[in-house]
Amino acid sequence: MTITINESLRAYIDPLTPDEYAALERSLLAEGCRDALVVWGDVLVDGHNRYGICQKHGIAFNTIQNTTFRSMDDVHLWMIDNHLGRRSVSDFQRGVLALRKKEIVSARLAQQQAEKTAAELAGASDTGTETGRQSETEPPWTREAVARAARVSSATLGQIEKIQKTAAPELVSAVKSGVVSINAAAAVASLPSEKQVAAVAGGKKELREAARQVRESRMASKPRPLVEAAPIDATPEEMEIYRLNQLLAAVTEERDQLKKKVQHLTIALAEVRAGRSGSAE
Template structure:
């Protein structure tokens, strides 16, 4: 039986880490290949790692045909939905996959609309409309990825503006999505330098970006020279309130930074 491997299709989903690949290889060697490889004709759709390991060690395997595929978009959507349901996929990976799904569905809807506008009969209009898929809202995409809408927005920002080195750091868990989205607003060379500096440098860069976004502190005008005692006292109290507010904001920032650092430390375990 001929099985064709499409390099682009194989690379469509992030590859396994070295540890994950080694664990899969040990499992196949000890238990055999229990799950069938999914094919579309002779094209391998799911099971690229298993197929490579089985070929290497001469391990028998089974295949199954998915007869629902009509196009490569169908294949991509199936691969996305298949991986979105896996526990081992990180929040960032799920977000990227869900955003890809949104792009495919949007492109299909646009194509269907173009076809619909070109037909002349009402029957053809109805047929074209039935091919169109409902657009995916941001909330629906976030639910598919099992992340919040805010996190999904941060993933989009990372995809659009992050240097490749920063993206790799997010994928490997060196930096959180939240912190990476902040660092991604820096010039590319500064992002690369922060990644090269390791976790501590990345956290510092993210902290500086967040602090730079804070609005400037309003300065109180001194009381006039002919101010009454009551006016002087009001000014003193307002100044004290401003200092206490600033102290509160500083404590809130420290709590936020500690929360992020704790989440990153837990994710690294």
């Protein structure tokens, strides 16, 4: 059959790394193409890398039609769900994919609600609409639901959103390749674009240092609680309140210092884990 390559679909999912592509090529040469390529009509949906390698080496392959697709959004949702279930997908990639799914689902629900409202205003509410029933059975995607789909915490999902919105392309590439952790990249992403690029150019140590400086500047910018001096003619009760306020200020300062240490330790642990996973691959 004739297979059509849709470039937007090919680029919808992050490409394989050179090592992953080489491993796939070795596997296909040794074992053949065991999994069928998924198509929608004549458009290739899943298996772009396998298709290219099979064409290159003359390896036989099979195709399977997915008859459930009704629109390109259906195709995108299927691709997202398919990749969210794969072990090789990083936390950052899963977060990006889950956020894409949220956009599609939220847009569909909004459209369904608009169609339902329009039908009710037109006096057609007594007939009922399919879109209205669908919107009632599919709950909106909350941040917690998106985080669960991506298998990351809500905090990590927020960091991924920040990276998507404010990170320079060079910093995004560094996160995808595992050079910098999501946590550190989110901190660096708050810097001007030129400083982000400079930090990436400096390598892992420069990125860690930039992230550390951002966090410390945030902690330093937080106003410390002020304790007004006790009046000269303070009563015993007023002196006790003054003493307690001093104690509270000291405990708050100690808490902030501990939070700073925990942040540094968390980043260091994430970097060590990232280094181990990278060496294992």
